[in-house]
Amino acid sequence: GQQVMQIPQYQHVQEGEDFTTYCNSSTTLSNIQWYKQRPGGHPVFLIQLVKSGEVKKQKRLTFQFGEAKKNSSLHITATQTTDVGTYFCAGQRGANNLFFGTGTRLTVIP
Amino acid sequence: SQTIHQWPATLVQPVGSPLSLECTVEGTSNPNLYWYRQAAGRGLQLLFYSVGIGQISSEVPQNLSASRPQDRQFILSSKKLLLSDSGFYLCAWSGATGLFEAFFGQGTRLTVV
Numbered sequence: 001g002q003q004v005m006q007i008p009q010y011q012h013v014q015e016g017e018d019f020t021t022y023c024n025s026s027t028t029l030s031n032i033q034w035y036k037q038r039p040g041g042h043p044v045f046l047i048q049l050v051k052s053g054e055v056k057k058q059k060r061l062t063f064q065f066g067e068a069k070k071n072s073s074l075h076i077t078a079t080q081t082t083d084v085g086t087y088f089c090a091g092q093r094g095a096n097n098l099f100f101g102t103g104t105r106l107t108v109i110p
Numbered sequence: 111s112q113t114i115h116q117w118p119a120t121l122v123q124p125v126g127s128p129l130s131l132e133c134t135v136e137g138t139s140n141p142n143l144y145w146y147r148q149a150a151g152r153g154l155q156l157l158f159y160s161v162g163i164g165q166i167s168s169e170v171p172q173n174l175s176a177s178r179p180q181d182r183q184f185i186l187s188s189k190k191l192l193l194s195d196s197g198f199y200l201c202a203w204s205g206a207t208g209l210f211e212a213f214f215g216q217g218t219r220l221t222v223v
Contacts, residue, residue, distance in 0.1 A: 100154035
């Protein structure tokens with residue numbers, strides 16, 4: 001079956017440091033999405049990338065979609081305590097199913 | 111606007127008992143519907159997805175089943191719960207075309223004892 005792996009599984013950073021999580025798929029994706037899940041909450045959509053090599057920014061967050069549409073990354077510049085949570089990528093192959101990555105749990109130390 | 115309702119929020123069930131979790135969506139038609147399970151501190155495992163009434167795709171063999179009796183209703187069931195069925199169950203919907211952003215319900219925390 002389709003697999004979407006994320007690394008690292010956990011990341012502890014000092015407030016103000018940068019953070020990056022990487023997502024890799026075993027198959028080519030039609031699009032990739034990123035979600036954030038706060039502790040005790042449900043995943044909330046952040047962004048969708050569709051085009052090969054696409055880069056999108058949301059304030060301190062930068063999202064990239066690989067040229068082969070099999071990998072993606074999320075980079076947070078100068079982390080804040082409000083960035084705490086688990087970040088998931090989710091890939092689609094076709095228009096229906098949506099497979100989530102294993103997630104990266106970010107802890108920000110004040 | 112679209113909303114998704116999932117209930118109950120928490121559930122404690124004995125081993126061997128049946129399960130029925132319900133999810134309904136408002137404000138959209140013909141959504142794609144999903145059931146995910148999240149074990150404590152783990153990722154989201156896709157259990158079932160549906161592209162229409164009566165159309166269910168199962169992603170992993172397991173003790174659970176899903177049904178979609180109406181366009182905006184998705185039900186997760188089990189005849190006999192196992193201890194390993196414990197987890198956080200999330201229902202989600204997305205559009206069938208265009209932006210496939212998934213919207214999640216609040217989740218059901220199931221503990222099988």
